[in-house]
Amino acid sequence: MNSQDTVLSARNVGMTFNQGTPKAVTAIDDISFEVKRGEVVAIVGPSGCGKTTLFNIISGLLQPTQGSILVNDKPVHDATGHVGYMLQKDLLLPWRTVLENVIIGLQVRNVPRAEADKIARGLIEAYGLKGFENSLPSGLSGGMRQRVAFMRTLAFSPDVILLDEPFSALDSQTRLILQGDMLRIIRERQCSVVLVTHDVGEAITMADRIVVISSRPGRVHAVHDIDIAAEMRHPLKIRKLPLFNALYDQIWGELGIEMAA
Template identity: 60%
Template sequence: MNAPAPTLARETNAAPVVLRAENIGVTFHGNGKPVEAIRKVDFELHQGETLAIVGPSGCGKSTLFNAIAGLLRPTSGHVDVGGVRVGDAAGHVGYMLQKDLLLPWRTVLDNVMLGLEIRKVPKPRAREIALELIKTYGLAGFEHTKPAALSGGMRQRVAIMRTLAFDPEVVLLDEPFSALDFQTRLLMQADVSRIIAERGKSAILVTHDIGEAIAMANRVLVLSARPATVRALHVVNLPREGRDPAALRTDPLFQEYFAKIWADLEKPAGVA
């Protein structure tokens, strides 16, 4: 029986929409000519799914990430999280960046508790939440260890626990594994996907790695070169349960997705 062909249309999804980006445009005004980074980008994120965003180098992926996270006000359009404009949705979005940004003078436990402390969660409750995450996700025994004594993968695991500790509706992942070696990156892709699924979270992954996008996401949004517009949307028809990022790379359907997304990225500017 032949495998189903990769889907390029918008997926029919009965799950509620937890994040909606409408008509997002970003133009930077400096001393010279205005630079349009993003033009009329629209997409939705459904409850429990992971949406990956890929695009050519320099296309504006990080700018779009900052707009989604509420770190940058778009020139046009808006982002809603749970029906609330993202700028007013404090605590609804958590993000994990390229660097783990763990505080070196704090222990694993204290780093996981950081977001809870900022949100004024009582210390006994914050400690309880952090210890449960540390135990559940394989760092029991390292509670009082400083980041310098951890491997890169362990540090990233602490970072995702810190992000999940305050229970955000949406998790944003900005190239979170780019600093890791290839083997550790594959392990962390599986690890973080599993953790997000177990917590019932919705996530947006911004990445330059096509394989990573296919391995982790339900859908892959492809951006054009700058100014970034939506070039294609691929629905990833691969089993979600127990996805093995290493084994997937030998799956013919994985290779079909890779080839089609690569072709989208290689299209010249102005070609649909």
């Protein structure tokens, strides 16, 4: 890949709240990384290191006090719909069916209903929920609800997808299944993804690159390129690799040093 493949660029991003006052708090400082087309970059760090602040800056909800975010070489100044944001909770509207939840973003963008339905039905069929189009969220399992939330994020083809602990509320079995499914979907659609997770194993499984953030103020402590063949990226297969265990121990060591500090 070359520089033209870069979708997201964070350049020396910092955020100080109440800047210039005695109550000033620096949440993150001098953070730089890139996400290329089709890449997953995972952000890991201790609680309170500024991951949510960074996500809000990428999405345009916050303006950094230092540095800049570029998406497709254009500076991000506000929330323009350039990102799809998937949170820990699915936040499905309980009175809307699966189909109606998937098309919400398209409706906000005034996509004609027939076109929106076609896009949503294609996603629903491709990713395992055909037959549930008219089901309400209350009739779905936790894993199915997260699939719907991900389809809703994918439907309007955002430039960048932000995944904020998307599996943390699920049981371990469902979490592993969804990691594999979501990674397959990301590869198929060549999505550019920033994943925040406390699960180091999840980061190694899904990411092309892992950025380890220090405790507050959050700074880039280490960056790991994950050179693991695509056929070994299955959540179970990958855990049998010596490289997985070595990376797992190394990253936990880096996090442990920071948390102890």
